[in-house]
Amino acid sequence: MANFNIDAKAQQTFDAIVIGSGVSGGWAAKEFTGKGLATLVLERGRDVRHLKDYPTTNMYPYQFAHRGALTQEIKTENPVASRCYAFREDAMHFFVKDKEHPYVQEKPFDWIRGYQVGGKSLLWARQTQRWSDFDFEGPLRDDFAVDWPIRYKDLEHWYSYVERFAGISGNKDGLAELPDGEFLPGYPLNAVEDHFKKTLSGKYSGRKLISARCAHLSQPQDIHLQQGRGQCQNRVLCQRGCPFGGYFSSNSSTLPWAEKTGKLTLKPDSVVESIIYDEQKGRATGVRVIDAKTKKTTEYFANVIFVNAAALNTNLILLNSVSSRFPEGLGNDSGVLGKYVAFHNYSARVYAEFDGLRQFKTDGRNPAGGGYIPRFRNLHKHEMDFKRGYAAGFSAYRGFEPDMSGIGATLKKNINEKNLGPWRVNSHMMGETIPKESNYVRLSKDKKDDWGIPQLQIAVAYDDNDAKMKADYLEQLSDMFAEAGFSNIRKDESSQAPGLDIHEMGGARMGLDPKTSVLNKWNQMHACKNVFVTDGACMTSTSTQNPSLTYMAMTARAVDYAVAEMKKRNI
Amino acid sequence: MGLLRLGERGLQSASNNLNFVYCQANRPAYAQANYIMKRRTAIQQILILAGGVVLLPSCLQSSGKASIALSHLDMTLDQEQLLAEVTETILPKTDTPGAKDLKLHLYVMKMVDDCHPEEERKSFLQGLKNLDAYCTDAYGMNFSGLTPIDRERALLAISNKTQELPEGLNEFYQIVKNRSIDGYLNSEYVMKNLVVWELVPGRYNGYFPVKTAKING
Numbered sequence: 001m002a003n004f005n006i007d008a009k010a011q012q013t014f015d016a017i018v019i020g021s022g023v024s025g026g027w028a029a030k031e032f033t034g035k036g037l038a039t040l041v042l043e044r045g046r047d048v049r050h051l052k053d054y055p056t057t058n059m060y061p062y063q064f065a066h067r068g069a070l071t072q073e074i075k076t077e078n079p080v081a082s083r084c085y086a087f088r089e090d091a092m093h094f095f096v097k098d099k100e101h102p103y104v105q106e107k108p109f110d111w112i113r114g115y116q117v118g119g120k121s122l123l124w125a126r127q128t129q130r131w132s133d134f135d136f137e138g139p140l141r142d143d144f145a146v147d148w149p150i151r152y153k154d155l156e157h158w159y160s161y162v163e164r165f166a167g168i169s170g171n172k173d174g175l176a177e178l179p180d181g182e183f184l185p186g187y188p189l190n191a192v193e194d195h196f197k198k199t200l201s202g203k204y205s206g207r208k209l210i211s212a213r214c215a216h217l218s219q220p221q222d223i224h225l226q227q228g229r230g231q232c233q234n235r236v237l238c239q240r241g242c243p244f245g246g247y248f249s250s251n252s253s254t255l256p257w258a259e260k261t262g263k264l265t266l267k268p269d270s271v272v273e274s275i276i277y278d279e280q281k282g283r284a285t286g287v288r289v290i291d292a293k294t295k296k297t298t299e300y301f302a303n304v305i306f307v308n309a310a311a312l313n314t315n316l317i318l319l320n321s322v323s324s325r326f327p328e329g330l331g332n333d334s335g336v337l338g339k340y341v342a343f344h345n346y347s348a349r350v351y352a353e354f355d356g357l358r359q360f361k362t363d364g365r366n367p368a369g370g371g372y373i374p375r376f377r378n379l380h381k382h383e384m385d386f387k388r389g390y391a392a393g394f395s396a397y398r399g400f401e402p403d404m405s406g407i408g409a410t411l412k413k414n415i416n417e418k419n420l421g422p423w424r425v426n427s428h429m430m431g432e433t434i435p436k437e438s439n440y441v442r443l444s445k446d447k448k449d450d451w452g453i454p455q456l457q458i459a460v461a462y463d464d465n466d467a468k469m470k471a472d473y474l475e476q477l478s479d480m481f482a483e484a485g486f487s488n489i490r491k492d493e494s495s496q497a498p499g500l501d502i503h504e505m506g507g508a509r510m511g512l513d514p515k516t517s518v519l520n521k522w523n524q525m526h527a528c529k530n531v532f533v534t535d536g537a538c539m540t541s542t543s544t545q546n547p548s549l550t551y552m553a554m555t556a557r558a559v560d561y562a563v564a565e566m567k568k569r570n571i
Numbered sequence: 572m573g574l575l576r577l578g579e580r581g582l583q584s585a586s587n588n589l590n591f592v593y594c595q596a597n598r599p600a601y602a603q604a605n606y607i608m609k610r611r612t613a614i615q616q617i618l619i620l621a622g623g624v625v626l627l628p629s630c631l632q633s634s635g636k637a638s639i640a641l642s643h644l645d646m647t648l649d650q651e652q653l654l655a656e657v658t659e660t661i662l663p664k665t666d667t668p669g670a671k672d673l674k675l676h677l678y679v680m681k682m683v684d685d686c687h688p689e690e691e692r693k694s695f696l697q698g699l700k701n702l703d704a705y706c707t708d709a710y711g712m713n714f715s716g717l718t719p720i721d722r723e724r725a726l727l728a729i730s731n732k733t734q735e736l737p738e739g740l741n742e743f744y745q746i747v748k749n750r751s752i753d754g755y756l757n758s759e760y761v762m763k764n765l766v767v768w769e770l771v772p773g774r775y776n777g778y779f780p781v782k783t784a785k786i787n788g
Contacts, residue, residue, distance in 0.1 A: 060770060062759045065624050071685040190777025234772045363779035364772040400766065404752055407730070408723050412662050412669075415752060416765050420781065 009301070014040040014265065016562075017287055017302040019272050019317065022119025024535040024551040025308035026250025026258075027162065031559035032306075033263035040265045040300055041255075042289060044309075045115030047268040048094075048122065050228075050251045054241030056090045064089045083500055084112045086123055091239035094122050104444045106459035110499035111312065117268050118251035119310060120502070121548075123239050126215045126247050128168050128549040129372065129391075130159050130179045134379055135543035138432075142378075142387050145340060145435045146511040148540045149521035152179065158553035166248040166552065167224050169368065170213030178210070178374045178545070184218045186211040187368035191360040192396035192423045197371065199484040206379065207480070209394055212372040215248035215549075227253050236365040247367070269293055271451050274321040275305060275330050275531065283571070284330070284531050290451045304530045304562050304571060308555070311536030312341075315441050315507035316456045318518075318533075331508070331518050331525035338507050339440040341460050342542045345390070345431030346501035347494045348470045350477040352486035354396070354423040361398040361420055370395025375432075375544045377472065386468035390431040391544035392477060398423045425486055429473045432544045433498075434465055435506050460498050503547060505539035523558040530571040534558050626677060639677055641684045643692055650699055651676065656715055657702070657744075658751045660722040668760055670751055678754035679747055691746060698743020705729070705737050 015037035018028040025041060032039040047053070061067050068089045075082045078098045087095050096113035103111055114120040133152045139145040156179070163182040171186035189197060189211055197209035216232040217224050224230075229245030229252055238247050245252040258264040269292035276299065278285045286301035307314045315338050321330035329337045370393065377389030401421030403414040439461065443454035474491045481489045498504075511517025514526035523538050525531045534555040536547060543550075565571045626639045637646040646654075658670035658679060670676065683695050703713040706725055710717055717725060729736060729744045755761055762768040 058770065060759070060762060061757045061768065062762060063624060065626075066682060066686055067753065067757045069682070069686050072688060073685070187775060188777055193777065234775050235770065237770075359781055360778050361781050363776040364774035366775045366777070402752075402756070404748075407661055407726055407748075408663055408719075409665050411752075412665060412667075412755075415756060416667075416761075418766060 012286075012299060013301040014038045015302060015566075016040070016304045016306065017042065017300055018306045018308055019287065020044075020119065020308035020310060020313075020535065021117045021250055021255060021266065022114070022308065022310060022535070023121040023124065023250060023548050024555045025119070025306070026121060026254035027552050027555040028306040028308055028534065028559055029250075029258040029264060029266075030165075030254040031556050032563070033258040033261040035559070035563050036261075036263065037563065038263050038265070039258070040267065040302065041258075042270040042272055042287065042300070043117050043119075043266065043268045044271045044292060045117065045119075045268060047266075048116045048118050048241070048251055050241070050245065050249075050256060051243060054243065055093070057237070057240045057243050059090065059240075080110050081112065083110055083496070084502070086239045087112075088239075090237070091123065094239070094241075101449065102447070103455050104447055104457040106457050107461045108497035109458040109460050110497050111456075111458065111504075112499065112502045113310065113313075117255065117266065118249050121249040122241055122251060124249075124502075124548060125369070125546070126238065126367070127369070127372075127546040128163075128166075128170075128181075128213050128215050129374075129545040130181055131155070131543050131545050131550050132177050132179050134177045134375070135541070135545065138388060138543070139541050142382055144387065145541050146509065146513065146516050149510050149512045149517075154521070155550070155553050155557065158557040159549065162549065162552040162556055164221075165223055166215050166253065166549075167217045167220065167229070168213055168549070169216050169218040171211050173208070173210045175208065175210070175374060177379055181213070183213070184216075184221070186213070187216075187218060187366050189371055190362050190366070190396055191357045192354055192398075192425060193371045193394065195354075195357060196394060196396070196425070196480075196484050200373075200480065203483050204376075204480070207373065207376045209371045209373055212368040212370060212393070214368040216367040217246055227257060229253065232367050234365045234367055236367055238367070271453070272309065272317055273297070273451070273453055274317065275307070276301075277321065277323040277325060277330060277528065279323065279325050282325075284528055290453075292451070295451060303566060304532070306555075306559070306562075307531065307533045307537070308535045311504045311507065311539075312441055312456060312458070314533055314535055314537035315341075316443070316453075318508060318537075319441075319443050320453060326527070331527045331531065333527045334515050334517060336437075336509065336516060337518055338442050339437045340435035340509055340540075341439045341441055341504060341506045342433045342435040342539075343460065343498045343505065344501040344503040344542060344544070345429060345433055345462065345466050345470060345498075346503075347462070347466075347496050348429040348473050349426060349492040349494065350474065350481060350489065351424070351426045351492065352481045352489040354425055354484070354486050356485060357423060358420075366395075369393065373427075377469075384468075384472065386465045386472065387434060388432040388465075388469070389544060390429050390469060390473050392430060392473065393428045394425070395427075396423050396425045425481070427477050427481075429470065429477075430501075430544050430546075431466065431469050431473065432542050434463070435509070435541060436463070441507060458499075460504070462498065503536075503542070505536040505542050505547060508533050508537040509540045510538050511540060522561045523554055524562070529565075530562075532558050532562060624678075624681075626681060637680065639680065641680065643689075644680060644684045644696060646680065646696070646699075651680065653702065653714060654679065654699060654747070656722070657726070657747055660719065660726055661748055661751045662755055663719070667765065670755070673755065673758045673760060675751045675754045675758075679750040682750050682754075683746060687746070691742070694739040694742035695746050697739030698737075698741070699739075701737035701740050702743070705740060709734075 016032045021043040136148045140147040170183040172180045200207045232246030271290045273288045319329040373392040375389040444457045447455040508518040510519040637651045655676040662670040
């Protein structure tokens with residue numbers, strides 16, 4: 001019996017444990033296994049194998065019973081999930097349904113989740129813009145949150161490292177606020193996007209439009225072919241999973257790569273209840289896992305633990321990992337765990353039309369989605385009546401707009417005419433929000449989920465700074481549209497709740513001072529050195545750029561550091 | 572008998588489900604693949620294909636109910652046939668297939684049943700019920716008794732609200748017209764032959780020259 005227990009414990013012991021298999025967990029798995037460590041990846045959702053588990057990937061619109069639309073029943077049952085643009089008939093099987101995993105909205109918050117192997121990396125919008133020191137120096141310069149313990153130079157090498165493997169398309173634009181990377185050829189702007197670009201450079205100083213940089217293989221290199229991935233075929237049906245591996249996901253890239261080393265153990269349906277802290281050893285020794293289906297509890301052990309459960313779920317696990325040493329949650333000596341949660345303000349859009357350039361239209365589809373306007377407000381110095389600023393997406397499109405008037409043979413002829421409409425243009429805001437103590441998540445005192453784990457209670461809201469910035473975005477973009485000769489300019493002040501941006505960040509922030517932060521400059525817990533957090537929970541501030549690329553770079557850097565520390569026997 | 576849900580798994584799994592429903596075969600899905608292929612002909616006899624999607628037939632056909640299974644709409648076979656005539660008037664057969672060829676009325680029924688809010692379902696049904704009475708009142712004959720020209724005329728009058736209409740009739744027409752066009756443009760026939768939709772474009776050109784300067788809008 002004693003031997004049996006020893007054997008069982010040996011089978012449950014690894015060099016490294018990674019909690020979560022999304023964009024950052026996949027990278028942790030690849031890096032640890034690449035360095036020869038036996039690595040356990042725990043995923044709370046079901047397994048999703050590349051190619052095999054993309055059931056809708058090759059379906060035509062007419063093969064969907066509702067041509068892609070959601071039924072009333074699904075909308076009624078999923079008020080939160082159905083607000084996400086990608087939650088449609090073709091991809092809804094990759095989203096958490098509201099009833100399956102309830103949470104408490106102390107304030108309205110649309111928490112969009114993907115519980116499966118690959119997580120939201122299957123579903124992301126694939127925008128990959130580097131951060132710069134305009135972002136990392138933001139809190140110090142503008143006096144909010146705490147100073148980032150890292151600067152651009154700390155990540156620069158790691159950005160290049162992950163970009164080469166993931167495959168990022170873009171142009172060398174030479175902008176200090178959006179550093180260039182290791183790019184595959186960028187997707188070109190179209191006729192009207194170029195027109196808008198010229199308008200900006202001619203009539204404004206410091207406002208630019210560039211091709212959005214994205215994680216698509218515009219021209220695969222050997223390293224991508226070795227992953228079994230091929231050139232992006234411009235389907236732009238990415239949320240279904242890509243049969244070509246044309247965009248980066250854990251499923252198509254990092255996880256199969258890790259698997260090839262023979263060092264990976266991937267356990268789906270494994271809900272992490274907490275991280276086990278050993279008071280005598282003064283370190284975390286493993287994790288407590290509840291089987292999603294049988295609800296049986298198992299413990300797994302390792303020398304180092306990476307928490308990559310997605311920003312808010314990482315907070316949940318840490319808050320639920322209590323011991324006499326850490327009664328308020330693992331590593332929470334500072335009391336800031338769960339606090340200073342922030343997000344991106346995506347609540348404004350501007351639409352218009354353009355009567356010019358009718359000699360052109362678009363043909364095929366652009367996986368980059370169009371253009372990107374880097375932040376121009378408060379960039380070099382704080383000069384507005386709000387802090388920080390916003391980036392903006394910009395795209396133009398011209399397609400068939402059938403004449404649907406009339407009836408009978410005339411109507412039928414008209415809708416088959418392939419009439420082109422005018423160019424339609426749109427922009428969306430991507431605003432930096434200020435992390436605040438009053439924007440927090442905590443464990444519900446009375447509500448639990450089906451696995452007996454406290455539900456997450458979320459209190460995150462916009463503030464005055466967000467409102468002022470949003471007003472400025474709407475005014476500035478409308479002016480820029482007018483300067484470009486666009487007509488019928490419409491401001492859309494969406495009332496969407498925070499969360500729908502799907503860029504929630506913070507709660508276990510990095511910082512120089514253990515009294516005011518949870519993690520050090522290596523994404524390592526100040527107070528529990530063998531636990532690292534490299535997903536959105538680690539973020540000290542939000543910048544305006546999409547964060548996933550930065551999570552990838554931080555993860556690769558943190559694993560490199562952790563393995564070096566393990567070799568030195570420091571952890 | 573419930574509605575088949577195809578959203579998540581596609582046609583192959585739909586066959587699996589059907590196989591389960593009809594044959595009660597208790598084998599793993601993989602082992603069933605060949606078996607299903609052999610049975611395809613038989614299965615097709617009990618399926619209704621509407622624009623590329625398999626709809627489950629109603630179990631109550633003999634009792635005069637609609638031919639496909641519906642969750643909310645209580646429709647008779649007569650009403651279904653009337654709806655088919657309305658869709659055919661909106662998008663008639665010409666040198667290319669029309670609404671009845673493409674079974675657009677079944678698509679309209681499926682969408683109204685599943686995707687429209689209750690109020691719109693009510694208007695749809697109310698309008699459908701009032702259509703014949705309106706036509707008899709205004710043209711002396713029920714809808715199906717009218718000539719194709721008069722059918723168009725009647726529907727245009729309903730669309731333009733040129734006179735006072737019975738309850739739900741205008742709403743009914745707008746729903747049927749929009750869903751017929753939607754079903755038509757998204758049908759396998761149109762997407763493969765007329766306004767082609769590409770699954771794998773493999774290209775992007777932001778300066779594609781437009782030859783004809785035909786502008787709408």
